[in-house]
Amino acid sequence: MTDVNLPLHPLLAARWSPAVFDPSHVATTEQVAVMLEAARWAPSAGTSQPWAFLVGLRGDPVHQRLVAHLARSSAAWAPAASILVANLAHRFVEGTDWDYSEFALYDLGQAVAHMTFQAQALGLSVRQFRAFDRAGVEAEFAVPAHWQVTTMAAFGVSPAGAAPGDDPARPVPQRHRRAPEEISWPSRPQSAPHAGETP
Numbered sequence: 001m002t003d004v005n006l007p008l009h010p011l012l013a014a015r016w017s018p019a020v021f022d023p024s025h026v027a028t029t030e031q032v033a034v035m036l037e038a039a040r041w042a043p044s045a046g047t048s049q050p051w052a053f054l055v056g057l058r059g060d061p062v063h064q065r066l067v068a069h070l071a072r073s074s075a076a077w078a079p080a081a082s083i084l085v086a087n088l089a090h091r092f093v094e095g096t097d098w099d100y101s102e103f104a105l106y107d108l109g110q111a112v113a114h115m116t117f118q119a120q121a122l123g124l125s126v127r128q129f130r131a132f133d134r135a136g137v138e139a140e141f142a143v144p145a146h147w148q149v150t151t152m153a154a155f156g157v158s159p160a161g162a163a164p165g166d167d168p169a170r171p172v173p174q175r176h177r178r179a180p181e182e183i184s185w186p187s188r189p190q191s192a193p194h195a196g197e198t199p
């Protein structure tokens with residue numbers, strides 16, 4: 001369990017990004033369908049739904065073609081993931097007729113968050129990552145110019161005994177979080193209100 005300050009929902013409190021996946025675990029197409037359904041029902045600006053996903057299950061051709069474009073760092077752990085997903089957002093291209101939303105990347109992130117927690121509810125863990133060749137994936141799958149490959153996500157189960165922050169490539173865990181008062185503006189929970197301010 002992650003060291004959280006307040007009683008988060010158990011799915012949020014238990015989430016962490018494994019850097020080791022069990023290469024014997026097999027995900028199902030039903031799990032993938034539910035994860036995509038979770039993404040489908042994410043909110044988006046004007047219901048623009050500016051997202052799409054390239055989905056591979058380990059052993060299938062899409063998974064293999066995604067693995068071919070991993071960077072050296074992610075190639076050390078991501079091929080063992082049961083599911084690899086490349087996350088795509090719409091992008092503006094002059095002259096295309098699609099209804100571009102400047103919030104496309106924001107909305108995609110939210111859809112991936114939905115997918116992440118749905119996967120977690122199904123017993124899968126997720127590590128999102130950027131260490132891969134985005135242009136290579138776009139070329140590999142002939143992604144149309146008005147779509148951009150942004151990030152990938154690896155889904156699977158971590159080996160028994162694995163703990164949050166465990167990462168063979170990073171002996172020092174990288175799960176530090178900024179303090180609550182740093183991310184809530186104006187920051188005043190621990191200080192007396194200034195004259196004239198509403199407490």
Ligand SMILES: Cc1cc2nc3c(=O)[nH]c(=O)nc-3n(C[C@H](O)[C@H](O)[C@H](O)COP(=O)(O)O)c2cc1C
Nearest residue numbers: 015016017018074127128129130131151165174175
């Ligand atoms: C957009 C994005 C890109 C990331 N890229 C990588 C990456 O290339 N390689 C990697 O090992 N982890 C990557 N991560 C995982 C983060 O390092 C991880 O989420 C962070 O260390 C916090 O740990 P936690 O998810 O266990 O709380 C990425 C996460 C996000 C959201």
